Every structure is written in structure tokens, then in C-alpha cells.
Amino acid sequence: MAYWLYKSEPKTWSWDQQVEAGEHGTPWNGVRNHVAKLNLMAMQVGERGFFYHSNEGKAVVGIVEVIRPYYPDDTDPTGRFGMVDLRAVEPLRRPVTLEAIKAEPRLKAMVLANNSRLSVQPVTAEEWEIVRGMGGLA
DNA sequence: GCCAACGTTGGC
């Protein structure tokens, strides 16, 4: 069971929109980076991840779940990239900001703190628990 | 196959 982190600019696709999309979820399309692609390909249905707002907010705001495994991204004219479908599971009780993550010594190795440009990132089980706790979830 | 030029991302 792996954990992930998905970045999105709220102007483009926000947590609220993800929640509105409901149980059926939405495709996480638009990934055009090969490292992110490999992460998408490794995902299995039921695996959970953090939803992170980049640029505006700069915080983890919610938890999503993979509901459909990797398949071709129809917005990619080259056919090289794919996507998964995600649904919103629950919001954090309070957002966990990038600032707070960087200030937490146990999260020093977190990808978000070191390679902020990668749009789909792996999260370790330990990091998952720490950030969840910081977000007010048991 | 190398690498310079360019475009994009995202924190500040």
C-alpha cells in the first residue's frame, strides 16, 4: 500500500472541485513528466494520497483515493502519457502548509520539501502519518 | 548522443 501526493494549482483544479466531482471522481490528466508518469503507473486502486495546492495556499488540504488505475491520457496528443482517476475522500481538519512541512525535522526528506516541481510524488508511510496528524486527523 | 536554448513551474 503506497501513498502519494498530487499537486494542483487551485486556479486550474482545486480541492473544492475535486469534492464536487464526488464518488465517481475525475481523471488526473495533464501530467507531462516521466517521473510523475512512473508514479502514476505504479498506483493501485484504493491507494491514498494528499491533495496539495501549489502557488496559492501552498498546503496539503485533503485526501484522495485512486479509483481507476493508469490508462491513456486523452488530452495528450502524443499518446505517451497516461492518468488515473481520483476521488476526494476527506479534507484535512486544518491545512498543512509547506512552511510547516519544511519546519518539521521528521519531514526533511519529503519530496515536496526537496523537489517541489514534481507534480506526482511518492510519500512514505511515516510521512503520511505525520502529515495526517498535523492536519488534525487521527 | 550531446548540449545550448528555450519554456514552464512554483516558491518567494
Place this chain on the structure above:
DNA sequence: GCCAACGTTGGC
């Protein structure tokens, strides 16, 4: 709005 970091493109 700036700019550093990074990825991609394309000429050679």
C-alpha cells in the same frame, strides 16, 4: 512579478 531549477526540444 521575479527568477532559480528543472525538463524538453532540436540543431549539429
